[in-house]
Ligand code: SF4
């Protein structure tokens with residue numbers, strides 16, 4: 001389990017570097033305090049991309065509180081649940097542990113049927129940074145590197161195809177990831193000679 005989580009985190013770290021570089025070179029950026037894409041109705045994710053987040057919760061004994069929050073059926077992603085009052089836009093509360101879709105949207109590219117790249121982003125960014133967007137659409141097909149959505153999904157797919165194909169509304173995937181990680185560590189004791197079994201998570205930290 002930890003091996004899979006570390007592999008996903010390595011991919012996320014690589015993506016972070018690429019997307020930060022792309023943001024700087026393209027001049028594209030999110031609007032201040034915007035979290036509209038996190039509030040999109042029907043936002044979906046797969047279970048695999050939330051394993052690192054689930055591990056963070058289990059490691060810090062925060063998973064029961066997260067499950068309680070999920071039980072309250074928040075309208076949007078659980079990580080915005082505390083800030084869903086109208087007008088409050090504090091953004092993602094677990095930015096470091098967010099999923100792959102959260103990392104890609106806005107700062108990545110998708111290919112069309114002719115293999116031409118287009119920026120995978122929102123209409124707000126397109127309108128606010130119209131000149132940068134127009135120029136970036138040309139440059140990503142010539143001299144500007146951009147993280148490509150399908151490349152990153154392929155990379156995580158090979159870590160665990162079953163969990164990578166398990167797509168659900170985002171809170172359902174978060175719940176499944178938490179349950180999976182919590183169950184794994186609750187049922188995998190590590191026995192050291194002459195000592196009581198310890199939860200595997202203590203050994204792996
Ligand atoms: S990608 Fe667009 S909608 Fe999402 S936070 Fe950035 S500016 Fe807002």
Ligand code: SF4
Pocket residue numbers: 037038077078079080091092093094095098099102170
């Ligand atoms: S995990 Fe964070 S970035 Fe992703 S949808 Fe939820 S609040 Fe938004």
